[in-house]
Amino acid sequence: MDLKLDHHTKDGIEVVDVEGEIDVYTAPRLRELLIELVNGGHYQLVVNMEKVEFLDSTGLGVLVGGLKRVRAHDGSLDLVCTQERILKIFRITGLTKVFGIHDTVDEAITARKSEK
C-alpha cells in the first residue's frame, strides 16, 4: 500500500494521520508535509501511526527530522502507535527514549497539554 497523509487541528495541536508504508520511496512525502506544517507555524505535532503498515530507518529519519524542526521552535512531536511491529523498530534503535509514544491521539494531546 502506498502512503496516505492527512492532517487536522485538534485542541490546538496539529494531528498528522499517516496510513500505509513509510520507506525510502514514500518518506520524502512525509518529510515535505512536516516541513510544510512547521513552516506554517505548527510547532505542536502528533503523528498518528496507527494505520502505518511498514516503517523503516528512512521513516525514522524523517520523524527525527520533524522532531528537530519543531524543537527549534520550542515545539513537540509525539507519536501514536500501538502496533508491535512498528514499535519494535523504535525499540531496536533506542528511539523510544526520544519520542513520546502514546496509545491514542487523545492521550498524546492530554499528555502534551499537561506538560505546558
Add this chain to the structure above:
Amino acid sequence: MSFTPLPVHVRTARLVATAVARRSGVQEALLDEVRLAVGEACSRAVEAHRAHCPTEPVRIELTGTRGRFEVVVTDAAARDDDGALDHEGAHDHESDSSAAPGSGSDNGYPGADGSLDDPEALLPQGLGLAVIAGLADDVKISRTAAGLSIRMSWPSGDYTG
C-alpha cells in the same frame, strides 16, 4: 535477481523476499523481520548506487536450503561506508540488539540537543545496518571488491509447496 536502483523498487524487492521466505517455510512470526531487514538492506544499497553508480543494478539473492532462508544483498558502490561498519562492529556479527545505536544510557541521537542544521542527518550513519542486526537471526556484512555484501538468514522449515 537484480533491479535498477530506484526507491520505488525497494518495496517490490521486500515483498518478493517475504513471499519467498513464506514459501521456504519461515515462520509467520518472523516474516515481518524478513520484510524489514530486506527493505533496510535494499534501501541502503539503492542509496549507495544512486550516489555512486546509478546505472548499476542492485543484486539480491534469495535461497532456502538446509533449514535456513538466506538473503544476500550486494551493492556495487565501492566506498567508505561512513564508518558504519567500524561503528557497529558489523563485519561478522551475530544478531544482537545491543549492537544498535541508542541502546546505551546515552542514546546517541543529537536530535535531542539540537546542534545540527540538517535534521535528517541526525540519525547515526549505518542505522539501517543496526536495524538489520537487530532483526535478522544471523547477519554477516562484508566488503567485496565492488562494494558491500549483506548476508542475512532466518530458520526455515521444509518447503511445503
